[in-house]
Amino acid sequence: MYVAILGYGTVGAGVFDVLMKNKNIIAKRVGxxxxxxxxxxxxxxxxxxxxxxxxxxxxxxxxxxxxxxxxEVMGGIHPAYExxxxxxxxxxxxxxxxxxxxxxHGAEFVEIARSRKINFLFEASVGGGxxxxxxxxxxxxxxxxxxxxxxxxxxxxxxMTMMRETGAxxxxxxxxxxxxxxxxxxxxxxxxxxxxxxxxxxxxxxxYARQVDYEDIYTEGIVGITDIDVLYAKAMKxxxxxxxxxxxxxxxxxxxxxxxxxxxxxxxxxVNGVYNAIMVRGNMLGDxxxxxxxxxxxxxxxxxxxxVIDAAKHRHVNIPILWEREKMVLxxxxxxxxxxxxxxxxxxxxxxxxxxxxxxxxSILECESSEFAFVTQVMTEKxxxxxxxxxxxxxxxxxxx
Amino acid sequence: MYVAILGYGTVGAGVFDVLMKNKNIIAKRVGxxxxxxxxxxxxxxxxxxxxxxxxxxxxxxxxxxxxxxxxEVMGGIHPAYExxxxxxxxxxxxxxxxxxxxxxHGAEFVEIARSRKINFLFEASVGGGxxxxxxxxxxxxxxxxxxxxxxxxxxxxxxMTMMRETGAxxxxxxxxxxxxxxxxxxxxxxxxxxxxxxxxxxxxxxxYARQVDYEDIYTEGIVGITDIDVLYAKAMKxxxxxxxxxxxxxxxxxxxxxxxxxxxxxxxxxVNGVYNAIMVRGNMLGDxxxxxxxxxxxxxxxxxxxxVIDAAKHRHVNIPILWEREKMVLxxxxxxxxxxxxxxxxxxxxxxxxxxxxxxxxSILECESSEFAFVTQVMTEKxxxxxxxxxxxxxxxxxxx
Numbered sequence: 196m197y198v199a200i201l202g203y204g205t206v207g208a209g210v211f212d213v214l215m216k217n218k219n220i221i222a223k224r225v226g227x228x229x230x231x232x233x234x235x236x237x238x239x240x241x242x243x244x245x246x247x248x249x250x251x252x253x254x255x256x257x258x259x260x261x262x263x264x265x266x267e268v269m270g271g272i273h274p275a276y277e278x279x280x281x282x283x284x285x286x287x288x289x290x291x292x293x294x295x296x297x298x299x300h301g302a303e304f305v306e307i308a309r310s311r312k313i314n315f316l317f318e319a320s321v322g323g324g325x326x327x328x329x330x331x332x333x334x335x336x337x338x339x340x341x342x343x344x345x346x347x348x349x350x351x352x353x354x355m356t357m358m359r360e361t362g363a364x365x366x367x368x369x370x371x372x373x374x375x376x377x378x379x380x381x382x383x384x385x386x387x388x389x390x391x392x393x394x395x396x397x398x399x400x401x402x403y404a405r406q407v408d409y410e411d412i413y414t415e416g417i418v419g420i421t422d423i424d425v426l427y428a429k430a431m432k433x434x435x436x437x438x439x440x441x442x443x444x445x446x447x448x449x450x451x452x453x454x455x456x457x458x459x460x461x462x463x464x465x466v467n468g469v470y471n472a473i474m475v476r477g478n479m480l481g482d483x484x485x486x487x488x489x490x491x492x493x494x495x496x497x498x499x500x501x502x503v504i505d506a507a508k509h510r511h512v513n514i515p516i517l518w519e520r521e522k523m524v525l526x527x528x529x530x531x532x533x534x535x536x537x538x539x540x541x542x543x544x545x546x547x548x549x550x551x552x553x554x555x556x557x558s559i560l561e562c563e564s565s566e567f568a569f570v571t572q573v574m575t576e577k578x579x580x581x582x583x584x585x586x587x588x589x590x591x592x593x594x595x596x
Numbered sequence: 597m598y599v600a601i602l603g604y605g606t607v608g609a610g611v612f613d614v615l616m617k618n619k620n621i622i623a624k625r626v627g628x629x630x631x632x633x634x635x636x637x638x639x640x641x642x643x644x645x646x647x648x649x650x651x652x653x654x655x656x657x658x659x660x661x662x663x664x665x666x667x668e669v670m671g672g673i674h675p676a677y678e679x680x681x682x683x684x685x686x687x688x689x690x691x692x693x694x695x696x697x698x699x700x701h702g703a704e705f706v707e708i709a710r711s712r713k714i715n716f717l718f719e720a721s722v723g724g725g726x727x728x729x730x731x732x733x734x735x736x737x738x739x740x741x742x743x744x745x746x747x748x749x750x751x752x753x754x755x756m757t758m759m760r761e762t763g764a765x766x767x768x769x770x771x772x773x774x775x776x777x778x779x780x781x782x783x784x785x786x787x788x789x790x791x792x793x794x795x796x797x798x799x800x801x802x803x804y805a806r807q808v809d810y811e812d813i814y815t816e817g818i819v820g821i822t823d824i825d826v827l828y829a830k831a832m833k834x835x836x837x838x839x840x841x842x843x844x845x846x847x848x849x850x851x852x853x854x855x856x857x858x859x860x861x862x863x864x865x866x867v868n869g870v871y872n873a874i875m876v877r878g879n880m881l882g883d884x885x886x887x888x889x890x891x892x893x894x895x896x897x898x899x900x901x902x903x904v905i906d907a908a909k910h911r912h913v914n915i916p917i918l919w920e921r922e923k924m925v926l927x928x929x930x931x932x933x934x935x936x937x938x939x940x941x942x943x944x945x946x947x948x949x950x951x952x953x954x955x956x957x958x959s960i961l962e963c964e965s966s967e968f969a970f971v972t973q974v975m976t977e978k979x980x981x982x983x984x985x986x987x988x989x990x991x992x993x994x995x996x997x
Contacts, residue, residue, distance in 0.1 A: 213738050213880050223805075224737050224918065318735075324881045326735035333734070334719075334727035336625050337614050337901035404624075462887060465866045479614050479898040480725045480888070486863060487884035497880040500738035508916070515909070517625065 196229055196507050199256045201278055202269035203236040203245055206292050206319070209496025210266055211245055214503070221500070225507045232262055257281055264506050266499060267291040276300055283307045283315060288506035292319035292499050298393040302406045302520040309513050316502035316514070321347065321394040324494025325487040326501070327473045331401045332516055338477025340402040342442040345473035346466050347394040349490040350378045350385040351417050351437045355454075356467040358425045359434065365420060377469060388416035388437060388452045395439030398473070399450050401516070402441065405523035407450065413528040413576075415453040423561065424590055427536065427568055428456055430559045434464050435592060447526035456536050456570075456594045529577035534594035538568045539586045550582045570594050597630055597908050600657045602679055603670035604637040604646055607693050607720070610897025611667055612646055615904070622901070626908045633663055658682055665907050667900055668692040677701055684708045684716060689907035693720035693900050699794040703807045703921040710914050717903035717915070722795045723748065725895025726888040727902070728874045732802045733917055739878025741803040743843040746874035747867050748795040750891040751779045751786040752818050752838045756855075757868040759826045760835065766821060778870060789817035789838060789853045796840030799874070800851050803842065805918035808851065814929040814977075816854040824962065825991055828937065828969055829857055831960045835865050836993060848927035857937050857971075857995045930978035935995035939969045940987045951983045971995050 198214065200207050214221065214231055222228040233256045234248045253274075256262055265282040267289055269275050275296050282289050283304060291297060297304075297320040308315040318328045322345070331340070346352050353375075354368040363371070369386065372378035384390045389409075396409035417437050428435050433456045441450035457464055462484045466472040471489025476482050488494035505514065534554060539547050544567035547553075552572040562568070566589060571579070573596055583591065599615065601608050615622065615632055623629040634657045635649040654675075657663055666683040668690055670676050676697050683690050684705060692698060698705075698721040709716040719729045723746070732741070747753050754776075755769040764772070770787065773779035785791045790810075797810035818838050829836050834857045842851035858865055863885040867873040872890025877883050889895035906915065935955060940948050945968035948954075953973040963969070967990060972980070974997055984992065 209880075217738060217740060217880065220740050221738060226916075324878075325884055326731055329730070329735050330727055333906075334730050334902055335898075336905045337618060337622060337898045339618060339621050462866070465863070477725075477898060479610075479618065479894045479901075481892075481895055483726055483886065483888035485884065485886045488882045491882075493880045494882055497736075497738045497878060500880075501735055504737045505734075512913075515627075 196227060196263050197232040197261045198229055198264045198266060198503060199233040199235065199262045200231065200266045200268065201235045201253070202267070203234050203238070203240065204268065204270070205492045206268040206495050206499065207234065207236070209492035210268060210499050213493065213496045213500045221504060225504055229503065229507055232259065253278055257285060262287060264288050264290065264503055266503060267293055267296070268499065269293070270295070272296060272299065279304060280307070283311060283313065286311055286313055288314040288316070290316045290499055290502035290506060292495055294320040294390070294393045294397065298396045298409050301397060301400065302518045305516045305518045306520060309515070312511050312513050314506045314509055314514050316505060318502050319495045319498035321397050322471045322473055323487070323489040323491060324498050325471055325473060325485050325489060326498065327398065327485055328401065330483070330485060331398060331475060335475055335477050335480060335483065338479045340443065340475060341478055342440070342476040343395070343398045343402055343473065344438055344440040344463070345395070345398070346436050346463055346471050347391040347439045347473070347489070348385055348437060349469035349471055350382070352466065352471070353377050353469045355417065355420070355435055355437065358422060359429065362422060362425070364422050365418070386416045386418050388414040391437055391439040392452045395441055395450060395452060399441040399448060400518055403448055403523060404517035405519050405521060407523050407525065411525050412450045412452060417454050419590060420454055420592070421590065424592060426559050426561055427557055431456070431557055432459050433457060436463055444526065448523060449526040449531050451528070451531055453593050456592050458595060461595060529575060531576050532573050532596065533576070534573055534596055535571045535579050535591050536568070536594045537571065537583070537591045538566050538589040540589065541565055541567050543567065543586050547586055550585055597628060597664050598633040598662045599630055599665045599667060599904060600634040600636065600663045601632065601667045601669065602636045602654070603668070604635050604639070604641065605669065605671070606893045607669040607896050607900065608635065608637070610893035611669060611900050614894065614897045614901045622905060626905055630904065630908055633660065654679055658686060663688060664911070665689050665691065665904055667904060668694055668697070669900065670694070671696070673697060673700065680705060681708070684712060684714065687712055687714055689715040689717070691717045691900055691903035691907060693896055695721040695791070695794045695798065699797045699810050702798065702801065703919045706917045706919045707921060710916070713912050713914050715907045715910055715915050717906060719903050720896045720899035722798050723872045723874055724888070724890040724892060725899050726872055726874060726886050726890060727899065728799065728886055729802065731884070731886060732799060732876060736876055736878050736881060736884065739880045741844065741876060742879055743841070743877040744796070744799045744803055744874065745839055745841040745864070746796070747837050747864055747872050748792040748840045748874070748890070749786055749838060750870035750872055751783070753867065753872070754778050754870045756818065756821070756836055756838065759823060760830065763823060763826070765823050766819070787817045787819050789815040792838055792840040793853045796842055796851055796853060800842040800849060801919055804849055804924060806920050806922060806924035808924050808926065812926050813851045813853060818855050820991060821855055821993070822991065825993060827960050827962055828958055832857070832958055833860050834858060837864055845927065849924060850927040850932050852929070852932055854994050857993050859996060862996060930976060932977045933974050933997065934977070935974055935997055936972045936980050936992050937969070937995045938972065938984070938992045939967050939990040941990065942966055942968050944968065944987050948987055951986055
C-alpha cells in the first residue's frame with residue numbers, strides 16, 4: 196500500500212523517518228507493508244534520503260492510482276484545503292497534523308470521508324503525540340463529556356515554566372523560547388492563544404459532535420502575564436498555565452482560552468516545559484488526564500503515522516466520527532464562571548474589599564507596600580467586569596474553581 | 597441490540613447504571629439503542645431496578661439468540677472462563693473487566709473472537725477507567741514500545757499515600773483502607789502485588805503481541821515497606837510507589853512488580869490516593885502518561901461500556917488485537933537493572949561503603965545513630981543480591997534509574 200506525504204518540513208520529515216525506521220513493526224501491525232511513494236515539497240533536498248521520493252507536482256500524486264493514503268503536513272489553509280479535498284474526493288484517506296485546516300474544515304472532510312468509505316484522520320492536530328482525539332471519539336464513548344481542559348500549547352507552557360523556575364520576565368522567556376526553536380519568530384499564534392484556541396475548538400467539536408467555530412471562543416493569551424504575577428503564584432504555591440477549556444452546563448457548552456492560576460493538586464500543575472496535557476471529565480468516568488510531548492518532530496509524526504496505520508487497516512471502511520457541520524452556539528462568554536486573582540493599588544484595598552466577595556488575600560514582599568492582591572469568590576465574567584470597572588486593576592488572572 | 601450482564605456485583609451494577617443513565621448518548625454514538633435483556637446473579641435484589649432483568653440461569657442467556665453482547669464482570673476464573681468461551685463460540689462478543697481471566701486466557705479468547713468475526717474486549721481489566729488498553733493496541737501503533745510502567749493498584753497506592761501524608765504505619769494504613777472499602781478483608785492480592793502483576797502481564801502481552809505468563813514476573817508487594825522507609829523517602833523528596841514495569845532491552849523483554857522510590861520529577865510521582873497512572877514509552881513518541889480513577893464502580897463500568905459500544909459498532913467485524921498464544925520468554929530476573937535504596941546498621945557503614953558503589957548517602961534524625969542508608973549506582977538484581985549478602989540489610993527498595 197502506497198503513501199504520499201505532502202510537505203517535507205519538520206513533521207513531514209518526521210513522518211518519513213517513522214515510516215522508514217519502524218517499517219517492520221508497522222507492517223506487522225497493519226498486516227502488509229506501507230511504502231512511501233512520493234514526498235511533495237517545492238524545495239530540493241540534495242543528498243537527503245527523501246530525494247528519490249521527491250516531487251514538486253501534486254498532480255503526479257493525485258493522478259497515481261497506487262497512492263491510497265495521503266499525509267498532509269504542509270500547514271496553513273491553502274493549498275492544504277484544495278489538496279485534501281481532492282484527495283478525499285478521489286478516494287484517498289487523508290491523515291493530517293494541520294490544526295487550522297481541521298478546526299475550519301474538519302466536519303466537511305469527515306463527511307466526505309464517510310460518504311466515500313475512506314478516512315479523514317487528524318490525531319496529530321491536537322496534543323502532538325498524546326492520543327487525545329482517539330480518546331475522545333473512541334475511548335470515552337460511554338460518557339457524557341462534562342469538561343475538556345488542557346495545556347494545549349507547548350511554547351507558552353515552556354515560557355511559563357521558565358518564568359516560574361528562573362524568575363525571568365515575559366520578554367526574556369520569549370527570547371529564550373525563540374532561541375531554542377520552540378517559538379516562531381512571529382510568536383503571536385502561540386502567545387496570543389490562537390493555537391490553543393484552534394485546538395480546544397477541535398476537541399469541543401468532537402466532544403459534542405457539532406461544529407465549534409474557533410472565532411466564537413473567547414481567547415486571551417499569556418502576553419499580559421508578568422514576573423510579578425508569577426511571584427504571587429509562587430507565594431500561593433500555585434502555577435499559571437494557559438488553558439483551553441470547554442464545559443457543559445445546563446445544556447450549554449462554554450469555551451474559553453486564558454491563563455489560569457491552578458492549585459498544586461490540579462493534575463495539570465506538574466505539567467512543565469514543552470509538555471502538553473489534556474483532562475477529559477466524563478459523567479461516569481471522572482477525570483482522565485493524558486500527558487506527553489505535545490509537539491516536536493517525532494512525537495507528532497508518530498501520531499500522524501498511527502493514523503496512517505488506522506487508515507491502512509480500514510481500507511474501504513470508514514471509522515465513524517461524529518462531527519456535524521451544523522454550528523453549535525456556545526454559551527455566552529459573560530456567563531462563564533471563574534474565581535479571579537486580582538491586583539489593585541494599595542490605596543484601593545478598602546474599596547476592593549467592599550466591592551468583591553473575597554476568598555483570600557495574598558501579599559508578597561516585593562509589592563506589600565504598593566499593591567493589594569486577592570482571590571475572589573466564584574463569579575461570572577460579566578459580574579467581574581462590572582465590579583472591576585470601579586477599580587484600577589493592575590492585573591487579573593482567572594483562578595481555577 | 598441486546599446485552600446481558602454476568603454478575604451484579606460492584607462493577608456489574610455500575611455497568612447497569614451507565615447503560616441506563618447514558619442510554620440516549622450511547623444510542624447516538626452506536627447508531628441504535630443498546631438494551632439490557634438479562635443480568636445474571638445467584639442472588640435476588642428485591643426492589644432494585646435490576647429485578648425485571650434478573651436471571652439465575654446462564655442457559656437462559658446463552659440460548660437466547662437476541663443476546664449479541666455479553667458483559668462478564670463476575671471475577672475469578674470459574675465459571676467466568678466457561679461462560680466466556682461458550683459466549684464467544686456461539687458468536688457473542690464478550691466485554692470483561694476480569695483481569696485474572698484476561699491474563700490467563702486472553703490470547704485464547706482473542707483468537708476465538710478473530711475466527712468468529714466478533715470481539716473479545718477487556719479495557720476495564722487494567723487501570724479501571726483509564727483507556728490504556730486502547731492506547732497500547734490502537735493508538736501507539738507507529739512505535740516500538742520501549743517501556744510500560746504504571747501504578748496499577750489503587751489500594752496500595754492509597755496506602756502508600758496515607759503513610760506518606762500521615763506518617764501511619766503499614767498496619768494502620770491497611771486497616772484504614774479496609775475500613776474505607778478500598779482493601780478486601782483478605783488484602784493479599786493487593787499488598788503482595790499479585791493484582792498489579794496480572795495487569796502488567798496483560799499490558800506486556802499487548803505491547804509485544806505475545807503471551808506473557810504472570811507467574812514468570814518477579815513480584816514483590818508493599819508488605820515490607822515501613823514508616824521509617826517513608827521517612828527516608830520524604831527526606832529525599834521522593835515517593836514510594838508500587839510499580840508494574842516491563843521494558844525492552846537488547847531484544848529481550850524484562851518485567852517486574854515491586855515498590856520503587858521515585859523522584860519528584862517522575863510523572864508518576866504526583867499520582868496519589870486510589871488513582872492509577874500508566875506511562876508508555878515509544879521509540880518515536882517518547883513518554884505518554886495516562887492518569888485517572890483506576891478502580892471504582894462507575895469508572896470501571898464506563899470502560900466496560902465503552903467496550904460494549906465498540907462491540908456494537910463492530911457487529912460482525914473483528915477489531916484486530918495482536919496477542920499470540922505462544923509464550924514469550926522474559927529476560928532473567930537476575931539481569932534486571934536498578935539502583936537500590938539500602939538501610940544497614942550503622943556498624944556496617946564502612947563495610948557497605950566498601951562493597952557498594954554508592955550514588956548518595958541519606959540520614960534522617962530518627963535513625964542517624966542506628967542506621968546507615970544509601971542509594972547505590974545502577975546494578976543488576978544479581979549483583980545487588982550477591983553484594984547485599986555480606987551485610988545485615990534492614991531493608992532495601994528499588995530506586996528509579
